[in-house]
Amino acid sequence: MKTIVRMMEHLFxxxxxxxxxxxxxxxxxTEIVRLLRHIVVAEEVWITRLEGNSSGHLILWGEAELPALREQIQNNERRYRDYIGRLTEEKLDATVRYSSQSGVPFQDTVRDILAHVALHGQYHRGQINRAVTARMGSPAVLDYIVFCRDEKEKG
Structure with missing residues (x-):
């Protein structure tokens, strides 16, 4: 449970x-903002599924204005914190049945879904930082170890 919580804290x-x-x-x-929007919507898709609801209405790839993503990022974080706050170690191994965005049925454990959410976001944040480096200079430093150091400094 601690590893999943830590991975999600890094994601936030x-x-x-x-x-x-x-x-x-x-x-x-536009490409950079589109990738960030994809991360945010994918996180919404998964928390919607974890909450037992259909995510079919959510569109994974689309255009967005950067300021509009702020509220969605905060809402996702709140929903994940609420969900994780109710989890136990045993519940991490519960099976979640859901359908993909195209309607194909799947089932995975809560643990695997949360690990996927954390790793999926990291993958696309890397793509964003590569694009930032190519077009605008130095990217945001998002390494896990930097997160750990920031947490230690906060005490």
Whole structure:
């Protein structure tokens, strides 16, 4: 349970840090914002499924304005914190049945879904930082170890 919680804490921190970094840049282009939107919507898809609801109405790839993502990032974090706060070690191994965005049925454990959410976001944040480096210079530092150091500094 501790590892999953820690991975999700890193996700919340990295999303906030990336959003703040991109918001401070006037030249964040459509591709970069589109990737960030995808991360945010994918996180919403998974928490919706974990809550036992259909995610079919959510569109994974689309256009967005960066400021509009702020509230969605915060809402996702709140929902995940609420959900994780009710979990036990035993519940992490419960099976969740859901349908993909195209309607294909699947089942996975809560543990695997939460690990996927954390790793999926990290993958796309890496893509965003690569694009930022190519177009705008230095990207946001989102490494897990930097998150750990920040947490230690906060005490």
């Amino acid at each position: 921190w990295a999303n906030e840090r990336l959003f703040t970094d991109l918001s401070g840049r006037e030249d964040a282009d």
